[in-house]
Amino acid sequence: MANGYSLRFYMHENARHGGTLLYDWLLDQAKRRGLHGGSAFLAVAGFGRHGVLHEHLFFEVQSELPVMVEFLVNEEDAQKILDLVHQEGAQLFWTKSPMEFGILGQEDPAMSRADSSLRQPSLP
Secondary structure (H helix, E strand, O other): OEEEEEEEEEEEOOOEEOOEEHHHHHHHHHHHOOOOOOEEEEOOEEEOOOOOEEEOOOOOOOOOOEEEEEEEEOHHHHHHHHHHHHHHOOOOEEEEEEEEEOOOOOOOOOOOHHHHHHHOOOOO
């Protein structure tokens, strides 16, 4: 069991940064900085601060559905990503919440020794 943070970023599905989808850019940058994982979640509907409801419609090619990117991180990694987003000028709404997490069940023998930090997190 470990303690850390859930760091979440919210954006529109079609938002871009430097020509790349913003959620792809964010995940790639986190991976390059050594974070152990992150996930992007696409909503089926949602609205933000402007009150505009966005929904998935089967005939839409490019939508403005909300996407949430989440990282479970320690304080240092959270600050790395927040600093990066600030320095790059990416416009993102974010939240950071205290979190307790761990892995249950038998260890997967396919996990390599390089992934040992996932089994034994070194978080605050």
